[in-house]
Amino acid sequence: ARTGIPEAVFAESKSDAQLRDIIQAHQERKVPLLVTRLSGDQIEALSDLPLNVDPLARTATLLKSAPPPQAPQIMVVTAGTSDLAVAREAANSAEFMGLRVRIIADVGVAGLWRLEKHLPDLARARLIVAVAGMEGALFPVVAGLVAAPVIAVPTSVGYGVAKDGSVALGSALGTCAPGVVCVNIDNGFGAAAAAAKILLAP
Amino acid sequence: ARTGIPEAVFAESKSDAQLRDIIQAHQERKVPLLVTRLSGDQIEALSDLPLNVDPLARTATLLKSAPPPQAPQIMVVTAGTSDLAVAREAANSAEFMGLRVRIIADVGVAGLWRLEKHLPDLARARLIVAVAGMEGALFPVVAGLVAAPVIAVPTSVGYGVAKDGSVALGSALGTCAPGVVCVNIDNGFGAAAAAAKILLAP
Amino acid sequence: ARTGIPEAVFAESKSDAQLRDIIQAHQERKVPLLVTRLSGDQIEALSDLPLNVDPLARTATLLKSAPPPQAPQIMVVTAGTSDLAVAREAANSAEFMGLRVRIIADVGVAGLWRLEKHLPDLARARLIVAVAGMEGALFPVVAGLVAAPVIAVPTSVGYGVAKDGSVALGSALGTCAPGVVCVNIDNGFGAAAAAAKILLAP
Amino acid sequence: ARTGIPEAVFAESKSDAQLRDIIQAHQERKVPLLVTRLSGDQIEALSDLPLNVDPLARTATLLKSAPPPQAPQIMVVTAGTSDLAVAREAANSAEFMGLRVRIIADVGVAGLWRLEKHLPDLARARLIVAVAGMEGALFPVVAGLVAAPVIAVPTSVGYGVAKDGSVALGSALGTCAPGVVCVNIDNGFGAAAAAAKILLAP
Amino acid sequence: ARTGIPEAVFAESKSDAQLRDIIQAHQERKVPLLVTRLSGDQIEALSDLPLNVDPLARTATLLKSAPPPQAPQIMVVTAGTSDLAVAREAANSAEFMGLRVRIIADVGVAGLWRLEKHLPDLARARLIVAVAGMEGALFPVVAGLVAAPVIAVPTSVGYGVAKDGSVALGSALGTCAPGVVCVNIDNGFGAAAAAAKILLAP
Amino acid sequence: ARTGIPEAVFAESKSDAQLRDIIQAHQERKVPLLVTRLSGDQIEALSDLPLNVDPLARTATLLKSAPPPQAPQIMVVTAGTSDLAVAREAANSAEFMGLRVRIIADVGVAGLWRLEKHLPDLARARLIVAVAGMEGALFPVVAGLVAAPVIAVPTSVGYGVAKDGSVALGSALGTCAPGVVCVNIDNGFGAAAAAAKILLAP
Amino acid sequence: ARTGIPEAVFAESKSDAQLRDIIQAHQERKVPLLVTRLSGDQIEALSDLPLNVDPLARTATLLKSAPPPQAPQIMVVTAGTSDLAVAREAANSAEFMGLRVRIIADVGVAGLWRLEKHLPDLARARLIVAVAGMEGALFPVVAGLVAAPVIAVPTSVGYGVAKDGSVALGSALGTCAPGVVCVNIDNGFGAAAAAAKILLAP
Amino acid sequence: ARTGIPEAVFAESKSDAQLRDIIQAHQERKVPLLVTRLSGDQIEALSDLPLNVDPLARTATLLKSAPPPQAPQIMVVTAGTSDLAVAREAANSAEFMGLRVRIIADVGVAGLWRLEKHLPDLARARLIVAVAGMEGALFPVVAGLVAAPVIAVPTSVGYGVAKDGSVALGSALGTCAPGVVCVNIDNGFGAAAAAAKILLAP
Numbered sequence A, B, C, D, E, F, G, H: 001a002r003t004g005i006p007e008a009v010f011a012e013s014k015s016d017a018q019l020r021d022i023i024q025a026h027q028e029r030k031v032p033l034l035v036t037r038l039s040g041d042q043i044e045a046l047s048d049l050p051l052n053v054d055p056l057a058r059t060a061t062l063l064k065s066a067p068p069p070q071a072p073q074i075m076v077v078t079a080g081t082s083d084l085a086v087a088r089e090a091a092n093s094a095e096f097m098g099l100r101v102r103i104i105a106d107v108g109v110a111g112l113w114r115l116e117k118h119l120p121d122l123a124r125a126r127l128i129v130a131v132a133g134m135e136g137a138l139f140p141v142v143a144g145l146v147a148a149p150v151i152a153v154p155t156s157v158g159y160g161v162a163k164d165g166s167v168a169l170g171s172a173l174g175t176c177a178p179g180v181v182c183v184n185i186d187n188g189f190g191a192a193a194a195a196a197k198i199l200l201a202p
Ligand SMILES: Nc1ncnc2c1ncn2[C@@H]1O[C@H](COP(=O)(O)O)[C@@H](O)[C@H]1O
Pocket: B007, B008, B009, B010, B011, B036, B037, B187, B189, B190, C175, C176, C177, C178, D080, D081, D082, D110
């Protein structure tokens, strides 16, 4: 598209037939395609198609080529293992858009020393995608420690007041740690799109 | 009272005359009294009375004696200077109830190194009252680093989504860092009362 | 961990395989483990492992030893029978962390006389965990009657305005009965962790 | 009016001139009138009119006769002194509508023994209007102890999560103590109107 | 119980075994019992017991005798057919408590003429229970037309902004039509209990 | 503008100087102008300009000509006198855009008979703008009685749960009375603009 | 009905038997009927009846005749394919009420050029029903470009903060683009009813 | 600081004395300083200090040097003139951090043609800060038209449902236009800090 982001399809409200049509049209035109938020049933229904599927991330890609070795790299950090699904949606989307990705999982602030051992790597990063649910303290903590911009992806992991991700979202938006920007709850794709626009601009 | 907490008066919805009556009654009976959430106008209107007033904390005490040197000590830590008013309400209330208090201000997580230099002291604390507004990341960070229980006091410091303290409250409740308990937004008095019940139990 | 709380696993967002891995790793290293918020399906899938399972509380423990007879005791009181699941999560967690526990169930305020007969016991308690849903009146009522600190655990028991526990939470936070502190809705584990940090501090 | 409730005027959004017009029209027609939610400025602006004004309750009445001695009596109980303004709006409105009223103030649940000494009186009441802010525990506690129906009037007294009365409202609606009905936050007038419809039906 | 309301059980969070135990205990002691909010599965599981079940209302009664012919009668009016389940919970509960009940269904305000033909009956009623979801306009409309007090039961019937009953609840509380009191969303039982306390007081 | 609506200026966030500039520019170009949501201070600061000011409605017009006699007429009905300010913003805006307007005030549903006497007029209307705060029952009641479309303007008149107009808004959106459409709370201007687009289309 | 809108039935809270009864009664009286919000199960259960069913729109009609060729036409535009179900509910309802309908799907603002090619058609429209979820930017964009009034139908399509349609609703209500009016989330039927009242008035 | 962002002070909760102390300390150490969210009173109280004050933006800078001519440039676009204050906070902060800035004001989507004439400029931008209140449609519209990343700053400009900026925030987060990231409501400073981290990384 004219905005520089390759086309992606949001599967959540589409029928199997609609998805199949879209995918086959791209296949015939030899145009790469990213599909996000696939359900388990949709993945099964499309299993005969030549898709590269990640069931945890609920993504599929068609005709994706690996990012070139000189492509900029982003780091995706997660607070807990439960945030891995969203982190992988971000990672798969970013690779589809031409970025290289490194994931550092389970560094959540309840135990800061787990984060500390990755600080040298984070200090060298050009852009960090931070993925966290619950109270989302990872966002200000990382932004307070590194020079790179932080794209926060709040996740819907949590219960009680933290259910559905609103506390993590509030943490990302309400912090005064400079350099944190935010996307919608569970929107790993959106974080990747912003990272691509930032790092791959002509 | 039979719950072990000396009587306290919540000034916010009382007239000057009502407050004066209560204070003078205690004065005559020689019973110590704590008054919280005084407005500037109330403080002025009561300025002829023998009260020990802290205008920033908006508290006043009558007939308060200093806590004995062997009294247990609590630590009150604040994220920013803006949280100091609530921190001082907590500190003044705790001293009134018989605890010794040490305040460590402005260690907020946007710069973790400011917190780090106080870690040895915090590691020795028996109970920490943590006071923070904005995104309230101080609560899980402190609780993840020390063995003492943490009583979180969210403050109404912040704007936008963090206005009125709801994000800081969510952070205190939604965290999975073990050992954080929480009181109402801006309720420094409540944190002190809980600390007194915990540390001064017979 | 360095905070004095033995490791615990939150099962809700983990796969059967992930849980099995974590449990077996602890089994091999002979390290005790607490698992919380297990679903019925997860309990079944792990039924071959040497776990001590409480299906109502949705907890499992590995290698737990009984708390020593001189361990401090806490009292867990519930408003209704529906709050028992959360109360048992609190109790099992507290025992796992080394506390002795006594549960008093179904004393809810709609009939205060049911609470009254337990008052002598409650008056002797060093710490009370109060578990209530609906309107959560148990929290201020208990705190107004006893000298011990009260850790309130609001539960998601209720419907209409009380659905998901927000009214009970508001009751715990909004009361002016001194000495009530609060954890997240349904967070029996968190109440136990705070109790352990309070009573087992070195 | 045809619903049996004498006319009342809600002053909050009316100009001084509009209020003066309405009052003088009633004066000329010799029709009793109740005005509620008057501001201090409005009270001053209307001070030349033959009104019976209660500044704390923010009510004024015109041509009110005392309720007959055989009129049914209601009891108005308040949790704290801060709830007295709303309680007096309820009491003044009820008397205007022909009920006798007795107010019992400051029996809030943080100290249940203050409520206990009034239980014999409450047990004889035909209808209780309970007025409370903060966490509103007064509503279930009273309803659990007496046979009379309880009309709950949540007040906007409180701060933090209890600000503006929503927690007290939730307590009134969310309780399972049978026999509690509820009106809007601070709506003492509405409680009186319902009491009049209940007790003065032909 | 000492509040004059016969015991009732809220089934929603109880196991089949717990319900069976409670019911059989009452059966043995020959004490009448009301069970509310039964699921279809629970009804089936208890089908061998001598219960009087209303599947639409999700209620069951044990040992209920018909209200005496001289018992006071209440009127239950509903806005739509979808509100009938809650209306029947109210009606069955009221009859269990000794009131006679008449239901007038589907008089919702979208067509006021349907309500008009029942006005003579409503004008004679001593107490009206009004049951409505969606925007809940039935509450002020009925209260503006009749002398009897109106107990509003908002229902969770609706979608979009009206989902879960909050708009109907707001209508019941926010109206200035005098004489409306309110219970929790879907709480037909609570309306009946209040009606019984009002009309059956000694 | 190309959408057929003459230009209007929203004064709320503009300085006196900015407003003066805009108005004088229109004056010089002889282009009619509508200004909405003027504060009392702004009205005073601009009092030397040749504006047609309505202080209650907080509107001012420049170079407005009267609507032609054959222009379509709309009816503006209000629930209470407190809703008159917003009703007049709607009326003044509609006249500015070329519609004739008739206002019927204070027909609120708490007394339906006040509405009934206007039904013949309303039955002939081509479009009704209904303005109501509190519980907003006027919207479904009017729409259930007439053939004309109803543009609902919820107002911020109310208190407690009805404060700021959210219940009235919910009533307008949540009703199942067909033919009600809605604009923002207090947005009389928006209702007028929609009426003009509906009735003055070429 | 006397409001000019043919009768319609909201299926969501009705049993199969209730629906069958209503439909057969209309069939016998030869009265056309529209049924909305049918579930898949309900559609199956009623499959023997002579209904015209649209499973995507979840509507069914009985005895519907095609709108006459001279009937006014409305345009229904959707932001995405996921909004098509609600758009079709609007379209089917409008045709049932006697309007001609043209649907333009998937013109959402993320790619404005897709909207641009339809601008000439939209410029000629007498009334536009705009259907959008997510952030609902379609509403102000369309209203800023055309002279016709826009009835906005926010949809529950979205996730995170946009879940359940509240952001799209806010966009429809909060915009200052003149001429946008709004109905409830997912209420395609309501938009059609308003369009019919606007365009088919006698 | 070690994150690459020069120190900034949030004035909103600081006393005049506290601000004066901080500023003078920086003056003595010859360290540049940015102060944000100054009130009119604070600006006056500090008027003797050598600050560069922008009263509309409520910012002040000390010892700021102009950004070098080869510094990267960002574009700040606003929907309306009311959003200019926040836009200028962003612009002043960005210049203080070393970026060049160009502001394009009042291009809001209610008139898309105003945006269109700036498209060539926007198409060349490396980063766009978009500032909008009300319904915030500017965010998806701009992001759908340009290749540059868009940092959305929702503003608290609006009323009714759009009051305090929550609808604009929802628009920024809920859009599916790729490449939009978001900061807190009114947080122009935060947008500038993120832009600086993005464009000035070593
Ligand atoms: N700042 C405060 N926040 C919460 N509760 C308070 C505060 N200050 C005093 N209290 C409690 O409120 C009660 C007094 O309420 P009152 O009788 O209205 O003055 C005391 O018993 C205290 O326990």
